[in-house]
Amino acid sequence: MRLLRRLVPATLFGRALLTLIVTFGAFALVTSSALVFYALIPVAHRSASDLASIMVLSARTLTQLPPDLRDEYRNRLATEYQIRLAEERPLADSRRYFFPYLKRVEEALSQRLAHRVEIVTSVANGERWFWAAIGVGEETLWTGFPRSRIGTRPLQGLAVVVLVAVFLIIVTTVILAGRVSRPLRRLAEAAEQVALGFSPNQLSETGPRELANLARQFNETSRQIRELLANRTMLLAGISHDLRTPLTRLRLAVAMLPQGTSPDLVARLERDIDEMGALITQAVELGKNLGAGRREVVDLRILVEELIVGQPRVISEGGPRCHCRVDALAVRRIVGNLLENSLRYSRDLVEVYLDCQSSRPVIFVLDRGSGIPEGELEAVLRPYYRLEGSRNRATGGTGLGLAVAHQLALANQIELRLGRRRGGGTIASVRLPSQCWDKDATAAPRRVDARAGGP
Template identity: 85%
Template sequence: MRLLRRFVPATLFGRALLTLIFTFGAFALVTSSVIIFYALMPVAQRSAADLASIMVLSARTLKQLPPHLRDDYRTRLATEYQIRLAEERPLADSRRYFFPYLKRVEEALSQRLAREVEIVTSVANGERWFWAAIDVDGERLWTGFPRSRIGTRPLQGLTVIFVVAVVLIMITTVILAGRVSRPLRGLAAAAEQVALGFSPNQLPETGPRELANLAHQFNETSRQIRELLANRTMLLAGISHDLRTPLTRLRLAVAMLPEDTPPRLVARMERDIDEMGALITQAVELGKNLGAGRRELIDLSVLVYELTAGQPRVISERVPRCRCQIDALAVRRIVGNLLENALRYSQELVEVYLDCQSGRPVIFVLDRGSGIPEAELEAVLRPYYRLEGSRNRQTGGTGLGLAVAHQLALANQIELRLGRRRGGGTIASVRLPIQRWDGDAIRARRGVDARAGGA
């Protein structure tokens, strides 16, 4: 069982194939055993007894006939019953020949002759013969019959049964697994679209009752998710609009303060208003549908350079051109949020590297901060989750930067990973999708390369 699981894939088709192999195998084994023991063996035993009787009777009859009639008797015996009689031992074939029916014939002959009888084989004119020694009146006669006299072909029959069983099992597996896996594949694809932030089309609520009910429940859940997202966006947009109005009045009130107001107080009030505006902007940004944007052919090395150039405490090594077809705005926001997060939590240098050696480019952002505990590497990707306990935005941020980056990564099939850096700190990797160039992308890439070469 474990051996079969190792070679059979862990898919619905593989599981169904494994189940049918054991089911049909057990049924075939039981059926074959019943047929063999209750039908074939009695028939074979009776046939062997009749053949042994004919062989013994033929040898004894030959000895009782006058010499001038024996040749005619041998000829008729060979023609009508396919049995030959010889006084000399035939040249035996030393090769072992597997034929279970011979065992029955030997047992029947031994029972009639009251001694052990061994059948030997020979090959004459391309045909195999079976011979047994029969003693008559003190003389030994060799009685033989050809393989063609026994029309059974057990090995060929078993081969045909095995081949037909395998074909039927494969066809049945394909039909059953296809009927079940086809709607499940559609459901899995739709669920993946929902996870990436898209709204998939309604699944057809047809087929078996269980699958139709599953599709109905998924459609209902998808509709509720769309409504929740729409309500969240509308709510945050409404809150943003309602809060920006009093913020604008506060700005106006601060600007109209008397001239003798302490400058430090005015600066602090303006800073608080700016922070409130930034919080509202980020909250609205999170509430939007952070889905996949339009993919375009970009140079990742240029994008990384633009993000890191002029940044204090940021080092980045310029690499050769690295073409990638991706949503440039999404990558810029993801890397920008990671870079901002690294600068906030680390007072040392932050390193940004681009690895474009394989078909899947990776951007690394490394810092030497306090690091993220292993148990919280996934939790920090949730909205408003912060490792720093205070509500101070300067030390703990808003808890939305990584959440926005995570949602953008999911929507654009980008793999965002956070890990602990050896020696202290955090390593964040942005692994872009595998580049599969279609015709338009190849032409665009050639055009970009040609313009770059001409420049």
């Protein structure tokens, strides 16, 4: 059973196939055993007994006939009963021939002759014969019958039964599992679309009662999620609009402060207002439906160069062009947020590399900061989660940059990974979809850290 579970895939079709194999296999085994023990074996035993009786009787009758009638008797035996009688031992075939019926004939002959009888085989004119030595008085006659006299083909019959059973099991599994797996597959695809931030079409609410009810509940849940996201976006947009008005008044008030006001105080107030504006902008950005945008063919090398231009602590290696069909705005925002995060937490150089040699284009962002603990690599992708406990943006940021990048990556089938860099620091990899790119121009791959998947 464990071997079957390993061989059969862990899918609905595979499980149904395994169940049918076990069920029908057990039924076939019990049925076959009953037929063999209660029908075939008794019939075979009776048939072997009758054949042994005819063989013994034929040999004894031949010895009692006058010599001039023996040839005619042999011919009649061969024609009517397919039995031959010979005085000399036939040339035996040394090859082993599997025929379970012979065992029954040997037992019947041994019982009638009161000594052990062994049947040998020979091949004459392309036909296999079975011979047994029967002693009659002072003579020993070899009595034989051809394989064609026994019309049974047990191995062929078993093969037909097995093939028909396998065919019926597979057809039944396809029909039964298909009726269940198709709606579930559509449900799984729709759930994946919801997870990526899309609004899937309504599922059909027909079919078996359980599946129809499941589709109905999913449609209702999907509708509630869409309404929740729309309400959240509307709420954040309203809060943003309401908060920007007093922020504007604050800016105006700071600008109108008396000339004797301390410049440091004015600078702190302006910085606080700017931080509040940035917080509101990022919160609204996270609240929006960060889905997939329009895809277009872009040169990833040029995209990376445009992102790092003007950045004093960012280095990158050039290379051949690397064309890829992606949502360029989403890739810019993802890599831009990663760069901003690396520059904030690292005082050393930040490195950016583009790898177009592998099966999927990858953009690596590496820094030499304090790094992210192993247990926090997934948590830092959640909104407002920060490793640094204070609310100071100079040391900890807002906790939204990586969350926005992560949500954009999910919506665009982009794989965003964070890892610990050898020697200290963080490595981030942005793996674009494999079907997006054109390998007309490729860049030589760089050796990357095995644990983190990057340089």
